[in-house]
Amino acid sequence: MRSTSLLTAAALFLLAQAPTAFAQQAAPGPIEVTQAWSRATPGGAPVGAGYLALTNRGAEADRLIGGSTEIAGRIEVHEMSMDNGVMKMRELAGGLEVKPGQTVALKPGGHHLMLMGLKRGLKEGERFKVQLEFAKSGKTEVEFVVQGMGASAAPGAAPSPAGRNHHHH
DSSP states (O other), X not given: OHHHHHHHHHHHHHHXXXXXXXTTTSSOOSEEEEEEEEEOOOTTOSEEEEEEEEEEOSSSOEEEEEEEETTEEEEEEEEEXXXXXXXXXXXXXXXXXXXXXXXXXXXXXXXXXXXXXXXXXXXXXXXXXXXXXXXXXXXXXXXXXXXXXXXXXXXOSSOOGGGGOOTXX
């Protein structure tokens, strides 16, 4: 009888191990990333910014600790705050926490990603991929859309004007 319980324990052990082994191909992690966008940069600018919304669908808090992208040297998570009327920016060394059920928006004037050491300028309408890195759930790939220099929010779900210009025939 003892051998069967050992087998069961081994099977359970294997089952418990399985999800971690296949985490790479699994569905996206508990952190849902939406509205990822960036702003066009003037020619030769060494840095760019990335904005996005993070929603934690998991049961435990996680932290956005950085990321990587082909178009920049490195990505840092920055916090922008007003201090006696002076805008200050600092890197969040420990990352940006997203609590379970919480949505944290990274937007102009607040938290944002800094693309350090841009290899080229960002042009409006362009897209680039970023591997975001989270303390617990690991890496997730997100596509950022570059908006105009004056943009202050992510694009809406409305179709682009190009799709509506049918009256030019």
